[in-house]
Amino acid sequence: MDNNNAINLSNITKTYNLYNSHTDRVKETFHPLRKKYNHPFNALENVALSVRKGSSIGIIGRNGSGKSTLLQIICGILKPTAGTVEVIGRISALLELGAGFNPDFTGVENVYLSASILGIGQKETEKKFEEIVEFAEIGEFINQPVKTYSSGMYIRLAFAIAVNMKPEILVVDEALAVGDIFFQQKCIQHMQQLMQNCTKIIATHDMQAVANLCERILVLDQGKVIFEGSPLKGIEYYTKIMHNKRFKKSCEFEPGINKVNSIDILEENDWVDVSEDSRAGACEIIIEKLKITSKECVPINIVKADDYIIIHLIVNSLLPKEDVIFGYLIKDRVGNAVFGENTIECPTGAISIQKGRYRVQFGFKWPEVYPEKYTITVGIGEGNHPSNHTIQCWAHNLLAVSAISPNRFIHAMFNNPITHMTINPVR
Template structure:
């Protein structure tokens, strides 16, 4: 049963007719001259794939790549234009937030409504009710109309209904993105338990780390076609890199590079401070000493900056420079300061320019990050800033293995058998 194919898709195509206005649709219905008043758009083009029982499939691709169309066909919401589809097993799907819920009904009433639509009897729902309530964990709000719910409460209830009624195939499309971190983790752990029981899970998300840590196989859709499929680490790395390079190419004309020894502060940067010291130039270098904004986990990297002393009356003894790597939530993951490492500039008050270099092994796990730089006055307990630059460089980290933490140093492991 382990290798049993539960979803088989052969040459699946979905075409839509796009009309410029409502009158064109009416003209086509009335006139018999066979003139086309529409443009054809193929949301899916000859898609073929097989999914086995117990597999965890990650479906990735940009908006408009055909992911949601494919899921709607799998769940029977829409029909394909051509091709073959065979599904073995009961499907539960968490697609668009609020789909299948009546906003006027209470949460409890919607549990019975949803489960009934999925083909469950009242007795079966009664037997599962407490498990659903415990998992949703929304308290007395279960007795209030869902139109009063926050998006987080909504997804809690929706996932609890779909996942707690013993599905054979579970489809989750981006809905967990609106939940809090604790509930998202709870859902991921629950899905792992379902997979252990032989449930097939299809997960659609833009969270590459979630795909890497949970899925056994990844399918990459682009413009309605499968362009690659394979291991999560390999496919997601290629996907993230393609997105980044594409975005970089699109915005290249608008990007202003930092010039060495630039005489005026960069106005496009978000920076603040009294500017008695100005950071004039900065770069991130990979282990090949290339100026880059794509790094790899585990490689040796360096951050270099050049600062200009504008006011020579500053306190050089308490001058410091610092960098921080922040994640997309603004959390400082790695911070280093020259002052706290005992570097002194007291004997260099006659130098107008100073170059600082930080070297380290990149322990950031794959994701999006930003470099923050500062020139500091550390004469007091709380630093004051000569120059503070937010998001000096926005960069990506790629990797070729699975990670389960925000940072991951390389660790040597020794095992002895006695």
């Protein structure tokens, strides 16, 4: 293996024998001629991966794509059916919950147990003990059996042990998502600042973590590597394949309002139906369906600053109407309205429509906001005033997007630049 590599996997395949039913399994066990009732299933197929020492790689992919299987093979917990695994360096692993700890032991005992599994002696563990307890921030619970811990406390302790034992390779499977936001930030900062020489392999659905932490990304799909490259390209690729599976026909971005016939609409995928009970307002004009796409009309669920996004609506006006306006509101995880606008301020202004069904599309540039999940509320109003108008229809929180901010740290909801500074000595 190349001396600069910490991990080398070649042609890794992991095959499971699956049975359609429990009866088939029993039949196979007792069949006099050993007839097979199972069929092989490849959780991983021909996966190759080289990881340079000190680099960090993210593994993304849908549920069941093989991420955890791959990490378990790297850690030596699972044996591949075929292929070779070479790993150089001491591994600390944070695999799925439950891995590693003895539930009847206290936190303290588990620190020593984990250390001994990692090949770290009692003396060295004693030296690191204070640091671990401080990092975990679980207070006196450190003396309680870990079976009494919440899942957040459990992962705090596991993470504190894993990162403070100064591993050469750190393997993290989704664990970051369990702690609260402050602990997640602390872990990410710790990994970025104090673990630069450690090789990191992180499987996650958290695109912001991947964009922040990883130099390279592997996208897995049905056990195969379908992309390897830079994080941003990887995230883009992943988003596309997630949708392309369901997305057949590309629509055009046609500014303005176009009357549609329902057969056309049905040919397009990814519409979210707005049910009667999720609508509010006078409802003489109603929102029937909606979706959010990129400028190329590809459905999206991940956005970054300056991406142009389009909200598509199918609306049904039950009466002819004058002064119709459309708008959107983006809310954060806890429901704060972060930004929004309506079409009064755009060149078309308020418009008149006849009775009938229309397709409405409006777009805007995504601003530089804190990376997290946002929901989208859309509305139709009647009137010429930005705030004083009749609400015809609101559709609340039916769409969601995850914002990422790979190139810039966002300090609060958004950044506001400092434009002036002086410093003078005083006596």
